[in-house]
Amino acid sequence: MVTCKETRAVIIALHKKGFTGKDIAASKIAPKSTIYRIIKNFKERGSIVVKKASGRPRKSSKRQDRLLKLIQLRDRGTTSAELAQEWQQAGVSASARTVRRRLLEDGLVSRRAAKKPLLSRKNIRDRRIFCKRSSGRYGTKATWYKDP
Known part of the structure; x- marks a missing residue:
């Protein structure tokens, strides 16, 4: 315990x-x-301090982990294999799996970005009509652009 x-x-x-x-x-x-x-x-x-547990040493230092996070945040679409290659150029030989583990430790979970459909011509036209029709109904122009 x-x-x-x-x-x-x-x-x-x-x-x-x-x-x-x-x-x-x-x-x-x-x-x-x-x-x-x-x-x-x-x-x-003669001390109440708990000894450091033994275990396999980490492949990367905290500084190298921060570098990996920085590389990943520059381009969120980069795969773990590509990140492992970039990280290797920085001097850390680690697998793609290790890269994923380090990113998970930093709270960066891999998720594919949702593809948002582009607005069709009909959507654009309907939006313009709505804005023109309701410009006076819901307050002033400042109301529409006010920061929350």
């Missing part, structure tokens, strides 16, 4: 005052197993 720094500090403070793990668990701060683990880690390391 992951506990916040404040909770771990309280547990260690109570332990230093002479409370046992069982006594601390009775106060319902955290489960007994968590309390014992926190005390054990404190005795071993």
Whole structure:
């Protein structure tokens, strides 16, 4: 169970005052197993700071991730494969899948833009007629162009 720094500090403070793990668990701060683990880690390391978890190192740095986001925002229609090639020129050898993951982390979800149909001649004519007919009915010209 992951506990916040404040909770771990309280547990260690109570332990230093002479409370046992069982006594601390009775106060319902955290489960007994968590309390014992926190005390054990404190005795071993002398600190309540959680160690950094091991794992595979990232292919790119935060700076390179920002560069990728910038490249993508310049042209929203670029595919992840094309972005991977551009990113490779910047010095990061990553797959298209990694590019998609990095963009997802930045909140850029790939969606195809909706194709908006062009206005037909009839639509244009009908709009003009509507505007001319209703120019005085719904207020002044300023009302139509006022910012929300």
